[in-house]
Amino acid sequence: MFRPTPRASGYFRTDYAQDLALLQTRAERIGLAALVAILVTLPFVATPFLLDLACQVFLASIGALSLMLLTGYAGQISLGHAGLIAAGAFTTGILTREIHAPFWVTLPASALTGVVLGLVFGLPSLRLRGLYLAVSTLALHFIVIYLGGEYETKRGFSTGILIEKPSLGGFKLTDGRAWYFVLLIFAAATLLICINLLRSRSGRAWRAIHARETVAEALGISISGYKLLAFVISSAMTSVAGCLFAYYRGFVSIEAFDLFLSIQYVAMIIIGGMGSLLGALLGAAFVTVFPYAIEALLKLLPNVQKLAGDIFAVNYASFGVVMILFLILEPLGLVGIWRRLQNYFLLWPFKYKPLAGTRK
């Protein structure tokens, strides 16, 4: 299941309402309240740089959560995630540029683009599995990018499309703090949608398909329907992330959505830990903060001038190393480390679980 059983002892659920509740124990409620308090106060104490970083993490979280839904739970590999983000961003860019559409038009329009592209990306999954599916999404990524580039050159925006900040009534969304809350709300909503999808019929169907397709089909699950549903939902959410990205940056250019971005998203769910929403969040934060951390570390070194020009390359190389290390040494990702820590303190002073199979 997507969440462990409550850890408080003597806790018994006595009706279905309790069983459905997202927060079950007092510790969980307190924890969430503390988290919300921290997240709300953060923008008032943080520097603009940190605020920007947090916004980027939220944006990445939306993308990583939707990819986790698709790959981590439904088991469909996608290497074309950047193409979907690009699609959302470009829908927004084109609509604002051509018909000056406000954000309450572009946001649903981006989601719609995502739905259509999800169907397109999902169609190969009905025939293909594993490696071949990954390759077909990779190919679709290049096709989407080509279409975006074609639009840029044909319309004469070869350097990129400028997008005005969204406004509602007289209020214009330019302030970093306002953006922080908007993105936080979107990320939280995505998380909530994912949690609820996963504990409903569709989530169970996806997990069944992931585990073994033949058995899932024998259980009466419509394989093609649920596979397409996974693609559609995931890419709709991703496109919304792309739309937000376009507004946040105020600028869309096709160069931002290269293959490396797709790889970064896959890295997020790998580094975070497959098959865990918490993993998607941790991975998104890790991968987003990583380049800045490397840059900060490099500044501590004495010979800064020499490496300053190659900071991009250093980022690349170290990112590759970290990814390799995670794949080889910690296939369960950050979530694996987190669970081990939890277990350590849960079991302390003992080393091993008293009963086999209670918790992994």
Added chain:
Amino acid sequence: MQLLINIVVLASIYALIACGYVLIYRVSRVLNLAHGELMMFGAYLVLACSSLFAGHPVMALCAAVILSLVTGALVYIFLMRKMTGEMVLAAILTTVALGILVRGVVVLVWSSQQQYPAQALGISNPTFTLPGDGHISLWSLVLVLTNLAAYGALFGFLRFGRWGMRMRAAGQNPLLAAQRGINLHGVYALAWSLSTLTGALAGILMALDSGVTGSMPVIALKAFPAALVGGLDSLGGALIGALIVAGAEVLLIYYVDPLLSDVVPFLVLVAMLFVRPWGLFGTREELDRV
């Protein structure tokens, strides 16, 4: 005529790169997405060797080729060996990560500017005029010939060579092969080094022809559809797949739109995946789950 030459040269480039994908996939069912980066690494090795063996272009080239052979084996021994028997996705992602790493290191060591190993080695690149008013540069011609030689050698090796037979056995059924006493790690390492060798040959010859930049791996990514169209586990298929992809690319660029260059191979790939996912000459297979 010029179109035909362009197609043949591009097809040779794709075929020489594609056989690297095929070799590794056929033997170990791993898709090597770092192939482009390893190829670029081979091209940069020429630069390194040209300064090491100044004035001896032949020695420098030989050294670079041998070094790339060693690189492939080292990649397997230190990295991919640990991924043997892991999930398909994990193995692919490891190669992706390796590619990122190599790309970063290459830029760190050699900078991202365009460089010309041919100048560093002191070799010229004359252009020949063929009957029918077609032009071909010396190194493109060498590339076409190398491609043919490489395919001939690989066919012979896999068909008649002792280790070639072992490689085929390991590809068909690794468990049975291992039980018959075939050294699987040795076979895999050999596949990796041969694959890197052919990739590096392509990279070196392309670099001699038109210089080398950090964007070289894109070409290898475009060669991947060639391998898949022909069938990922069929060497002869890769040759024909390369011809199809290169033909489509050159003709579409010429008659429709030059910007199409980057997508044509992938369009061909998608079309192929819809019609015959396992390629023209590949074996039909059930693939693992994630």
